Amino acid sequence: MHYNITVPDPQSHLLNLTYTIPDINAEQIEIQLPAWRPGRYEIQNFAKNIQYMEARTTGGRRLPLFKVTKDRWRVVTEGEKQVEIHYRHHAAIQNAGSSYVDDELWYLNFVNFCMYTEGRIDEPYTVKLHLPGDFEMACGLHKLGLNELAADNFYRLADCPLLASATLQQRGYTVRGVHFHIWMHGKLRPDWKRIERDFRRFSREQIATMEEFPENEYHFINLILPTAFYHGVEHFNSTMIVLGPDDEGEGLYGDLLGVSSHELFHTWNVIRIRPKELLPYDFTKENYFETCFVAEGCTTYYGDLFLRRAGIFDDDAYIRELQVYMKRHFENSSRAAQSLTESSFDLWLDGYEKGIPDRKVSVYHKGALAAMILDLYLRKVTNHARSLDDVMRILWSRFGKPFIGYSLHDYFNVVEEVAGESLEWYWQECILSSEPLENRLNEMLAFVGLQMSVSDNGNVQLNVLDDFRAKIHRDQWLHTKQVLTAQERQEEEEE
Template identity: 30%
Template sequence: MKKILVAAMLLVSSAAKAATYYQISIDQGAHHLGDVSVSFAKTGQSYIDAKFPAWRTGRYDILNLANGVRYFNAADAQGNALQWQKIDKSTWRIFLNEPTAVTLNYQVYANELGLRARHIDDTHAFIDASGFFMYSEATRNDPVTVQLEVPEGWRSVSGMSKGKNQHEFVAANFDVLVDSPIETGINELHSFKVDNRDYELVIWGEGNYDSAKMVADLKTLVQTGHVVWDDYPYERYVFMVHATSGARGATEHLNSTIIQRHRDKFAKREDYLGFIATAAHEFIHTWNVKAYRPEGMVPYDYVAPNYTRLLWLAEGSTSYLEDHLLLRSGLMTKKEFFKDLGKRINTHLKTPGREVQSAAHTSFDKWINQGGDHGRNYSTNIYSEGSLLSMALDLKLLSDSNGQVSYRDVHRLLYNRHKLPKGFNEQDVIAILNELSAQDYTDWWADNVDAPMNLDFDALLNKVGLERVYPEDAKPIASLDVNISTDKGLLRLEHVRRGGASWQAGLTAGDLIVAIDGRRISTDLATTLSAYSAGDKVSVSFFRRDRLQQVSLTLGQDYDKGAKVQPVKAPTPQQLALFKAWMGVELGD
């Protein structure tokens, strides 16, 4: 920390060029440590509150990111120590005896790659401001400069504009900084231009990816914005990719995204489709969330939950629209689209929580909703539920307007009328639906958004010439109605479907199944159950709290292959026209 204290005086003089000056020094990468300095401009307040974000944009969970801070101290313009007191888990109060500039120094431990907020090692650093930088509400809207001190040979890339050197970035304010992560380290960089806009693809980590193909397909993807919106909200966009051993997921940002995938999950077509679909999802977020979003998240409160009943629209609609971009651009085939849609519907129908929690409710409760067994039985998911709800709304609009109005028009108007910092609410969305359709969608909203939706997928798909059927070779099989994992050679129940065979028998998540009818179960449960039929009564032996127990149950029924979505055999002209209006391509070959 001595080095930072010496640097503090230099930072104060540099801070005159920007209201807030950040510096991060990385020379202990192997230990995941970064030394941070924050310099605030001169203030006459009796104290300033330096806040550390408790969550990061794009992930609606309180992460308590201040837990990585150590060695905190504060100094005035002359380098004299200032008194401070921590007043809550995310706030440091610095007391001022006279008007002065203030410099904060602290160390951050950054070893949580999967959070996509902070990670440092000996080859790179992923720097999301929410995981590294304190801010003050008094200076939140002032311009900022970020200077990185990193090992020689590292390259730094961000959606922010470059400053005086390759490791310095500038932003209009803290909100831009917190939505513009930095990838610095040993990486692969590709730059390209499409329609006079600049793009970069930066890849950290080795993997079985084909970067040339990634660039070519991203060039195709970024031309699809017109499918929904009238213009682009950026002049430059950065795709950041991490090829890792474990962390996976993605997060949208103002004019960039970070995508994490297992290093061996790029080459196979199914894996690569997952990558390009994720890229499409985050690209859509450049409009939906980053250019317009529900008013409950405007402006962001970085230390508390930001409540809205419209997260299903922010996230689920984004998941829904990604297929529109991929299919229309040729990056996804119709067969792949039908397969993906079938899987989404199957997952929904096997999630009992869909009968309990509405899309609006799960949106508001995203900050506290549990995952796992209880979550699947009593909750929904803003992504999958929101995607199917968006599809239902789209098909209703198309059907009501004879193909003239779609859900894409809803998002186009949200973008045109509610650009940040305006925000929008539920009544704004309903008003747009009513305007576009010349009908009243209030009751539909109450029945499907405010209440748990109960969709008739057969009727919905039939409107566009599709049907949901089981493959001809699908066979009915006996089922315990559970999801399992392997635990030291035993079968652990991870999810027991509410109302299913095991649920009714009293089995619960965490039970270890060891035998059926006195015969030991192998780790291949399907092979064991193949000797039975749905409706058979069996005795199940299991361990709970390390005690062997036994119950009788009646086996349920499932199929060895899930239902699939496919075109009907003889679509009508109306179905063909509506499918074309829906997805932008012909239903036939």
């Protein structure tokens, strides 16, 4: 399978695409455009951005083309062994899951506009991009040659975005043999020394915790806008991040660190430690699952925690971050009717919209609080001998590395194995029901010398208690240092 992509008129924001389908042995074939994209569990109907489409032979003769569904077409091949699909896609949106082209930038999420042929989704794909001569490109796909990329199958193509421009900035670093690339597009002058130091620290901490990294390279692809924005999406061996405004202030840098650490941990948690309902992806419809509180909640919890463990945040900065998602949960949805499993399932319905009052909870914010309750409980009953780290490593070794997918009950079983006891109270109170979290959360926070208070007007405050024994446990929780190599210890000293 092959894609040829040109942009004859950048101001129109139109991609001209030719999808070549070889080795056809059927009287008709069906081609499918995805209705959603990995990392965003909602139907997005990308077909609405297709302006024009036709099927042709390699000699240019038009073939009958019929629409079967809103994003599926049937081609009558008339005995042809190779068919070309010619069409135009409008690419004019800049967020972490969209596509955009103009004179200065090509930003492509292939899942927005690339199709696959029914029955042949596992075949290799190549993509030829007719970029301006001075453009450099950032992408996790394998490079075949000048502006030509290769994907093992459509799933890989759909999960590797691309950013290309003449002003793309790039730096890199290596941790335990893994090559990391940081790409920046926007009107800013990055403090590369600081960025490389901090990114190396949290990457090192994550890999040391999980004991290995799934790939041999990884790309942080950043589009920095002049307007306020915050959006990141995880991908196979990269993340696409859109941030703004480009004022180069501490707020922007804090956002960059937070979303980057979060998205990197997704490389294990959901890209490979994936709910079984998402294996393989069915791009034609909703893929319902109940465990997004694991995929997003645990990742939200770990994103900031790794920044503390790596020494990028101090205790005060980390506690401020905890207070942020406590406030977002308790001030917005603490009395919502749905449980975490129900809100995970209903992401496909309205999970990314505000929705009606007191209906759903955030799998990110409540999910992170539930993860923290579990982590602190495991630490409390084992005196820090076991923790949520052990749960994630077991999920990786049993389900992520063999890539077989886990169920809700698989997660229950692994957690209880680590705990060495039944945790029915936790499942019923924190995961499977809409029972408020305040009491259990404060019970666990007290173990590490913290206390959350909610005022009569609903404001949330996280306070540090003056408790020497609790401080020792807090240090164990927040200052855990993984085993570093001699080279890594030297790097830390130099940093």
